[in-house]
Amino acid sequence: MLIALGVTLLFGIMRVVNFVHGELVMLSAFVIWYIGVDQGWPMWVAIPVAIAMAAGIGVLSQKYLFKPLQYEMLNCFIVGIGASFAIRSASWAIFGPEPQAIPAMLPGVVKLGGVFMAKQRLLAAGVCVVLAIVLYLFLHFTKPGKAMRAVEQDREAALLMGINPESVYVTAFMISAALAAVGGAMLGSVFGVDPEMGAEPLLKSFIIVQIGGMGSIAGTVLAGLFIGVADSVTGTLLGGELAFIIDFAILMLILIVRPKGLFGYDV
């Protein structure tokens, strides 16, 4: 869901489908693992370093990959796919075949209404909600945040207000990448770290963003919950295989009936 937030930011504002996003999640998780686990530094060092690195890569990819393509959607899509193939493949070569694990920051499980939940998962959910709120506040109540929304809603009008869209794009890439890094920290501690870890969450978050409505933070959070619950419910009731079909059938229906997404606005 955290990753979806990053996706919604970029996709909503710039209509850029950034396939590298999943790879940022993965690289950040590896950085955190390397600094925090392998080298034994404390987590409060490892996570900020990963965030800084991800933000840096975000800015670089904006500058050297997406800006030269003028944010043309299909071209960006292909470049992203290419870059993510290359990064993933290089990661296998560099990190080797062994998946790594980031130890849970909150080990153990709690019992919630008869269901056991790992505390780490609750922590991840909590972090996600907090960041969603922070992001919401940022976009609605700060000047750079408002500028970002202005560019999303009407790029030219924003230009006439004296906003420089390019610098807004840089900020958007940076924040989105930083969110990916936090996502990497959470995913890594729940699911382990390996070069493929970013792929599925990215596809999922893309779907979440669509259902939630592009660029809508509340929509993204709600859709994330909705998808998560729907996944678990169908999976639990019908078994993995049938759930796989039903999930996508539901997705098709939702999109056909409400093409703007469940919580989307009219564009």
Place this chain on the structure above:
Amino acid sequence: MLLEVSSIAISYGTAQVLHGVSLTVADGETVTLIGANGAGKTSCLRAISGLEPLTAGAISFDGERIDGLTPRQRLERGLVHVPEGKRLFPRMTVRDNLAMGAFLRSDANAVRSDIEAMYARFPILKARHGQAAGSLSGGEQQILAFARGLMARPKLLLIDEPTVGLSPLMVKELSAAMRAIHADGVAILLVEQNAAMALRLATRGYLLETGACVAEDNTKALMANDYVRKAYLGV
């Protein structure tokens, strides 16, 4: 002269849309640019505010060459463009739209009092201040667009087609608003298809046809001109 545009030209790809247009606006003056659809009026405004690069000619503002500057730098000098089709931020509140108008200003307190002043001048905005701009009626949106433009404390307001698609009653209200802006000492360069209204508002006018200036005079004389009467005033 506040604004001096001298023989500017613009091309989109291979098509030249402006061929050497020149015009001036003095401090506090209201000037109108009339002409048929596609005559190049909007392109002219877009060139002045920096949305379109020039292929020839020069633009000065307040005695300074501005045709190399970014839209942002022109805005800083007091040149504000209220674009065609309102171009509000539809999913921001009325208040936020006003605040965006003052994006470059860092005097938070003055901005706040300016917003209050806008509310006082246009009570409808106050009544709608928490609503999304996209949910306003066409006329309300146009008023918001004016107000947003004024939030930058302009010396010159470029206004593009404010009355398109509005009821006669609304057109009247907008004329009143523009008169009030003019009364505050803000110069206006108004592009309008509704030539009759534009000529009544302005003191001088330019007639643009297929990318070139074909007539320039004070508005009384233009209104009296036979060609203008036949072609644009429909009498």
Place this chain on the structure above:
Amino acid sequence: MTIARRGFVALGTAAAAIGMGSRPGLAADKTIILGCSIPLSGPAAPTGITTQRTVEHAVELINAQGIMVGGDRYTIVPQFYDNKYIPAEAVTVVEKMLADGVKYLFSTGSGNSVPVVGKTTEAKVLQLSGASGKDHLTGPKFPYSFRVQPTNETAYAVYPWVKTAFPNVKRVAHMNPSDEAGFTESEDRRMISEKNGFTNVGNEYFKRGSTDMYPVATRLVGFNPDLIDFGGTIGRDQGLACKALRELGYKGHILLGYSDAKSFVDIAGPDAAEGALLFDTLAEPQTPEQHEIYDWWIKKYGAPFPSYVFLMWDWPFILADGIRKAQSVDPVVVAEALRTTVHHGIFGEERFGMKSVYGIDCSLTRQIPMSIVKNGKPAWLATIDWPAGV
């Protein structure tokens, strides 16, 4: 122009790479090309990477000695191709090998091995697979196809052992990835566990590489089993599933294989992993030979040591033995020799067997090491002999 020129440079480099790659193929008088079709990218990459590293080292040792056939000394030249675990890619890889005159093919993963076995049989190429499979991969129809690692068949050895080691276990549930390997594993394991008197209470599939294991875990727990067999589940999925099961309050046994014990524990977490039974997994080296391999990996690639290395270690030696025994490099002759070759490898006596099941001796049989997770660490538990009569 610059674009065109750059394009040509890229093509030129690629062409040069091709030339380099196929050179050993041209000078094949004293070398045996061993084409390896393995997943080197994508979710299945860990097995492929481990396999490549292991085979490279094993071949080094074999070549140091050489394979004497008649008066000629042969060495093995392995070539590694990425099949990405996509059947169409695997077919292209094999087409390339056939065109290059490769006579010995190694392939991991049943999704990659099954689609090509018809071709290799017709081309009389010896195909060795490290994959789950049944009569659609090996059998009288495919006389040159061998499986070098007991996979689904380990169940023949493991379930009788479970019966004696854990007499309380009665109800068994199965979990498998939804693909060729998962289907094969599931069918065989259900059949074999029932033959051994266990009750099958549930059978679930999940999408390989999926991160959310809670739905499948919830269903499995609902069957109230005494033992959950992870079957063809590999890699990260094992740790995640185990963690989910324990979090949902599952108290019974968990049985899994093909695993790297250390990363399994890391991902599942030591508490959740505690007590898990690892079949055909050698958590820690027991014999000097195993120690040697272990030390080599740690020295060259560092910790952790993937226990999958042990499973991929012996087969190149068996192939070399077979060629020596056949005194020929003709795959048809070597195939017949392989059927009677007995190799003393790191798991003791190893031979191709299972004629009783497949009608032809084609699947490797050997001792099966069992491990258990104890105090957060994998530990050796038992070594099971291959059951007689299978």
Place this chain on the structure above:
Amino acid sequence: MKLALPALIVLLLALPLGVHNQYFLHVMIVIGINVVMAVSMWLLGITGLISFGQAGFMFIGAMTTALLTKDLGWPFWVALPLSATAAGLISAPVGRLSLRVKGVYFFLVTLAFGQVVAGVFAYFENPFGGWYGIRDIPPPQPAALFRTLDKTAFYYLALALVLVTCWIIYRISRSWFGTVLWSIREGDLLASSIGIDVPSSKLVAFIVSAFFAGAAGSLYASYYGYISPLVFTFEYSVNVLVFIVVGGFASMAGPISGAVVLTLVPELFRVTGKYQMMAFGLILVGSMLLMPQGIIGAWQKLVPPRGGR
């Protein structure tokens, strides 16, 4: 220039006479299948819509051929048109529903459709083979020509399918109907304002494109002899889109050249083993940055086209 196309066709026809490397012929057949897929996706693509369900329609075609030829023993030559028709028939209701949405939403609906197709085929072991897939699909008749180790006949079959597909789709894209499709790309409203029935035009393009995807699937099934849900994945649809974008949208030569180049180039890197995907990724990035308009765009810059499109 006028002679270039006939010369190319003659060259392709003569190829197996001079080249006996079966791997090369295999790669040519793979290219053929990819070209048919790319061109069929492109036809819908010129309206500005990208369907990620192409692999799904391909799967439907492949499955139809597998069931007809293996279970019922029908000849391939009957199964091929029936498979394409089956894909076309199923695409009609799917298109009617999914074409109600636009842009990225259409991406997603068709993506979901592809997953549903794979899921359904995977779920029902009988008759679809489940995750095992179906193996031993018989080759076309006469079996003496279509052999596992001699691909000449398959090569001509693939070539024929490519030529027929390209010819038909080229005619469509150049016809009045093609002009209609191009104009839809410029905007639905604009197109409907000049009297074009936008929904039906899109639907027809969707059906035609599914029809040829089905034909490609049929060829795939009889050539490989083995199909499974692991083959016709969402990733394959993405690959086809990559062919088109790297090739260029501007003309039909785009998807064709994209499919040819992007099938050949990874083969050149095959010997690099674990670095193959890395090289492929870098090639994609490089080609987009250097040729944002695709191969065709770059070509037209080098050699300005004479006359219009």
